[in-house]
Amino acid sequence: MKTLVVFPNKELLYAASTLGGEVAALVFSQKEAEAVSGKAHKILVAEVDPRLPDAAAEAVAKAAAGYDLVLMPSTKNAKTVGGLAAQKLGVELLVDVLSMRAEGGVLTAERYVFGNKAVATVQVSLPAVVTVAPGRFQGEPPAVQSAVEKLALAPTSRLKIVAVEEKSRGAVRLEEAEIIVSVGRGFKKKEDLQMAFELAKVLGGQVGCSRPIAADLKWLPEEHWVGLSGKKVKPKLYLAIGISGQPQHIAGILDSRIIAAINNDPSAPIFQNADYGVVEDLYKIVPILINKISKLKGG
Numbered sequence: 001m002k003t004l005v006v007f008p009n010k011e012l013l014y015a016a017s018t019l020g021g022e023v024a025a026l027v028f029s030q031k032e033a034e035a036v037s038g039k040a041h042k043i044l045v046a047e048v049d050p051r052l053p054d055a056a057a058e059a060v061a062k063a064a065a066g067y068d069l070v071l072m073p074s075t076k077n078a079k080t081v082g083g084l085a086a087q088k089l090g091v092e093l094l095v096d097v098l099s100m101r102a103e104g105g106v107l108t109a110e111r112y113v114f115g116n117k118a119v120a121t122v123q124v125s126l127p128a129v130v131t132v133a134p135g136r137f138q139g140e141p142p143a144v145q146s147a148v149e150k151l152a153l154a155p156t157s158r159l160k161i162v163a164v165e166e167k168s169r170g171a172v173r174l175e176e177a178e179i180i181v182s183v184g185r186g187f188k189k190k191e192d193l194q195m196a197f198e199l200a201k202v203l204g205g206q207v208g209c210s211r212p213i214a215a216d217l218k219w220l221p222e223e224h225w226v227g228l229s230g231k232k233v234k235p236k237l238y239l240a241i242g243i244s245g246q247p248q249h250i251a252g253i254l255d256s257r258i259i260a261a262i263n264n265d266p267s268a269p270i271f272q273n274a275d276y277g278v279v280e281d282l283y284k285i286v287p288i289l290i291n292k293i294s295k296l297k298g299g
Ligand SMILES: Cc1cc2nc3c(=O)[nH]c(=O)nc-3n(C[C@H](O)[C@H](O)[C@H](O)COP(=O)(O)OP(=O)(O)OC[C@H]3O[C@@H](n4cnc5c(N)ncnc54)[C@H](O)[C@@H]3O)c2cc1C
Pocket: 183, 184, 185, 186, 187, 209, 210, 211, 212, 213, 225, 226, 227, 228, 229, 230, 231, 241, 242, 243, 244, 245, 246, 247, 248, 249, 252, 262, 263, 264, 265, 268, 280, 281, 282, 283
């Protein structure tokens, strides 16, 4: 088995090592090469800008010659590059893989389907390009001797970066949060979200939201948005307040250990996915929760 890891990180290098055989890493700078030194048998350095998907895909397609599998992270950029590279190589692309094993020229992998509600086991012939879902391969890649090689490439991008603007990032790290208080359209005004922030504060959690709150009403920045097209979260407690629980929202919260919901409609679909539910007006229950929890915490 020969695996090429692109945009390598610890998880991907470990995932590649579990398949056995040779592991190579494709990196886009000398600095990245140093970071993976001793973790891949071969390190290929492509001197192209990885932000240019066509140039990065060209590099991946060239580097992939002779490899059975190309592994990438499941980031937006890597999926774009992976798709282009798979098309250039004429091989299958499999995204968001949760687990995998290779045998007899076939990769058997598990991945979420139906908005994360089911796990499908799929098989593809190798070679193939695969993106790996985050947090699924936890381990240390074995220490190996690395040989570094430069990948000769002609600059081919039809794109040109004209400006780069840093995305403003707050302190919101929903993917890492252990407690998330999430708000939906049950809140009547933007100012009312303050209640959720207060509750999150007393619980030591962060605030998430449904799509309409971030995308339509723009009451919160996109970094709070949870769901199929937002962030996939896995807190110990996900408290959904005034969220109906449409499949696209549920898709982002299924890995939560406990889901609790507050909704004044007893038939709201969120209750079908919740471990605990309170049928009540959020304007009544949230202030009570803030009060009780701060008292319990000695506030
Ligand atoms: C391609 C696609 C992708 C999508 N991706 C996402 C996504 O990533 N994330 C996401 O969230 N959505 C996503 N959606 C939208 C999704 O389908 C729903 O429209 C959305 O989740 C609904 O948001 P909501 O629950 O806040 O609002 P609503 O569905 O309007 O629900 C509001 C809820 O609040 C309750 N409520 C009202 N007043 C009170 C009160 N006083 N007290 C208590 N409860 C109250 C109501 O009973 C209701 O259940 C996507 C849709 C599409 C088509």
